[in-house]
Amino acid sequence: xxxxxxxxxxxxxxxxxxGETLYMIGISLTIALIIGLPLGVLLFTxxxxxxxxxxxxxxxxxxxxxxxxxxxxxxLLVALIPLTKLIVGNTIxxxxxxxxxxxxxxxxxxxxxxxxxxxxxxxxIEAAISTGASPWMIIWNVLLPESKSxxxxxxxxxxxxxxxxxxxxxFVGGGGIGDLAIRFGYYRYDDxxxxxxxxxxxxxxxxxxxxxDRISKMxxxx
Amino acid sequence: MxxxxxxxxxxxxxxxxxxxxxxxxxxxxxxxxDDVSLDIETGEIFGIVGYSGAGKSSLIRCLNLLETPxxxxxxxxxxNLTKLSGVKLRQARLKIGMIFQHFYLISQxxxxxxxxxxxxxxxxPSNKIETRVMELLEMVGLSxxxxxxxxxxxxxxxQRVGIARALANNPSVLLCDEATSALDPNTTMSxxxxxxxxxxxxxxxxxxxxHEMNVVKEICDRMAIMQDGKVIEEGxxxxxxxxxxxxxxxxxxxxxxxxxxxxTVMSTLAGTLVKITFKGEVAMEGVISDTMxxxxxxxxxxxxxxxxxxxxxLGIFLMELQGECDEVEQAIAYILEQNAQVxxxxxxx
Ligand SMILES: Nc1ncnc2c1ncn2[C@@H]1O[C@H](COP(=O)(O)OP(=O)(O)O)[C@@H](O)[C@H]1O
Ligand SMILES: [Mg+2]
Numbered sequence: 001x002x003x004x005x006x007x008x009x010x011x012x013x014x015x016x017x018x019g020e021t022l023y024m025i026g027i028s029l030t031i032a033l034i035i036g037l038p039l040g041v042l043l044f045t046x047x048x049x050x051x052x053x054x055x056x057x058x059x060x061x062x063x064x065x066x067x068x069x070x071x072x073x074x075x076l077l078v079a080l081i082p083l084t085k086l087i088v089g090n091t092i093x094x095x096x097x098x099x100x101x102x103x104x105x106x107x108x109x110x111x112x113x114x115x116x117x118x119x120x121x122x123x124x125i126e127a128a129i130s131t132g133a134s135p136w137m138i139i140w141n142v143l144l145p146e147s148k149s150x151x152x153x154x155x156x157x158x159x160x161x162x163x164x165x166x167x168x169x170x171f172v173g174g175g176g177i178g179d180l181a182i183r184f185g186y187y188r189y190d191d192x193x194x195x196x197x198x199x200x201x202x203x204x205x206x207x208x209x210x211x212x213d214r215i216s217k218m219x220x221x222x
Numbered sequence: 223m224x225x226x227x228x229x230x231x232x233x234x235x236x237x238x239x240x241x242x243x244x245x246x247x248x249x250x251x252x253x254x255x256d257d258v259s260l261d262i263e264t265g266e267i268f269g270i271v272g273y274s275g276a277g278k279s280s281l282i283r284c285l286n287l288l289e290t291p292x293x294x295x296x297x298x299x300x301x302n303l304t305k306l307s308g309v310k311l312r313q314a315r316l317k318i319g320m321i322f323q324h325f326y327l328i329s330q331x332x333x334x335x336x337x338x339x340x341x342x343x344x345x346x347p348s349n350k351i352e353t354r355v356m357e358l359l360e361m362v363g364l365s366x367x368x369x370x371x372x373x374x375x376x377x378x379x380x381q382r383v384g385i386a387r388a389l390a391n392n393p394s395v396l397l398c399d400e401a402t403s404a405l406d407p408n409t410t411m412s413x414x415x416x417x418x419x420x421x422x423x424x425x426x427x428x429x430x431x432x433h434e435m436n437v438v439k440e441i442c443d444r445m446a447i448m449q450d451g452k453v454i455e456e457g458x459x460x461x462x463x464x465x466x467x468x469x470x471x472x473x474x475x476x477x478x479x480x481x482x483x484x485x486t487v488m489s490t491l492a493g494t495l496v497k498i499t500f501k502g503e504v505a506m507e508g509v510i511s512d513t514m515x516x517x518x519x520x521x522x523x524x525x526x527x528x529x530x531x532x533x534x535x536l537g538i539f540l541m542e543l544q545g546e547c548d549e550v551e552q553a554i555a556y557i558l559e560q561n562a563q564v565x566x567x568x569x570x571x
């Protein structure tokens with residue numbers, strides 16, 4: 001059942017698919033970082049009792065974050081087709097898949113940032129306030145450094161989710177490993193390819209987890 | 223010719239007027255601070271004592287608006303803090319340092335960076351920060367720890383960093399919220415000595431809250447006792463130790479100087495039981511032995527100690543006086559003449 005020469009023959013496809021997967025999760029992770037991080041900071045700092053407390057902003061942002069998070073990814077994929085078309089121009093391929101992956105990753109990561117910041121002792125924040133520091137300084141020099149290690153772990157989790165979601169994106173022609181698995185493994189009953197794709201996903205997830213844990217521990221000064 | 227100019231601004235560094243802080247929780251309304259008025263003078267160390275839940279933290283946290291007062295005013299250095307917000311409030315906070323029971327340093331930043339943070343808050347140019355941080359580290363005796371992270375320091379060392387951070391911008395007031403409560407007795411003493419030094423050398427007004435009477439006895443000039451959000455007694459530490467009025471005050475003092483006599487001992491005593499208090503430099507033993515010689519009275523020491531509060535002696539002795547009724551009375555009158563206080567605890571049986 002496991003045919004090595006067959007796999008060697010399809011090696012170019014596998015490498016291409018792997019590259020596409022990395023491309024998709026790379027883009028979505030970057031966008032999740034750029035948009036999700038500030039959103040998470042906003043969610044945290046505008047919460048009750050914090051230094052930028054603002055009920056309106058907090059509930060509006062929280063509401064949208066919850067909405068997106070409650071939609072199953074496969075539905076989000078379909079629902080975002082018009083948006084994808086608007087941004088990328090077409091609806092298939094890794095670039096197109098990156099749109100829905102990013103939209104899913106942003107609120108996920110924002111909540112992770114918020115939760116990570118909640119773990120900071122309120123006293124540390126108050127001590128910073130008592131020095132007369134500005135909100136910006138507190139975010140930059142207290143909130144982010146103090147939650148960095150925990151955020152890295154959250155980032156690991158986001159990445160792993162993105163790997164899983166990117167495989168799902170294959171279903172709607174998003175490209176990548178998932179796409180390969182469907183085209184060969186599912187439609188052509190090609191077990192070897194199926195096994196290889198699963199193996200690649202497992203190794204990828206393990207590597208991300210391992211790397212994430214290592215970095216998170218390494219930068220923690222506690 | 224030398225002219226000494228005494229440039230004192232307001233004598234009152236902190237004026238608290240009818241301050242209340244009410245906490246509204248789901249279940250109930252709690253009055254953390256209940257109509258407190260206090261004046262704290264420039265350059266003094268003021269202690270606030272009370273049991274847990276008395277409202278000490280609520281009060282001290284109102285002084286830099288970490289807690290927004292429900293009503294009342296706070297003037298620090300003649301600035302009405304309660305009217306400030308935003309940038310103005312942050313500027314005022316630069317001049318009010320605060321240290322905490324659990325230090326609250328930024329765990330992911332070095333000692334240097336922790337102190338530099340306070341200077342950056344004051345927008346000090348970065349080329350001046352290094353010198354100032356080193357100056358502060360030297361003052362608290364941690365120069366060689368500049369590049370270490372808080373996790374590598376002992377509790378006492380962390381508090382020293384907290385103090386350096388609080389003093390970074392030359393504040394006029396230092397607030398201490400149970401600053402020594404997490405430390406062992408030796409470390410507590412060294413931190414208290416440091417606070418005293420800061421108070422003396424930099425003329426910084428210190429407000430400290432604590433549940434330990436020892437801390438107050440050690441370094442405070444004046445003190446207040448809090449109960450249920452209210453200040454129930456205030457005054458010079460020496461006066462409060464020698465003449466406590468409220469039962470709670472007496473209870474706190476007995477935690478430092480205790481005059482409990484076991485019941486078994488009590489029941490064997492037949493004479494008059496008196497508590498004699500000597501204030502200041504009175505020749506205490508001399509007075510007692512003179513009394514014994516002058517009158518036909520036998521004295522029995524049951525308890526006694528001399529405490530030094532603000533470098534002034536306070537002697538308190540419990541004695542049993544045996545003898546004829548009028549002899550004992552005359553003896554007591556004589557002791558009173560020697561500038562001592564005598565309190566008859568129990569007449570002779
Ligand atoms: N954030 C808060 N929310 C509700 N109640 C509070 C809060 N902070 C303090 N309290 C209540 O106010 C009272 C005084 O507390 P606190 O000022 O911390 O006293 P202390 O420092 O003397 O132990 C207590 O009954 C406490 O439960
Ligand atoms: Mg307290």
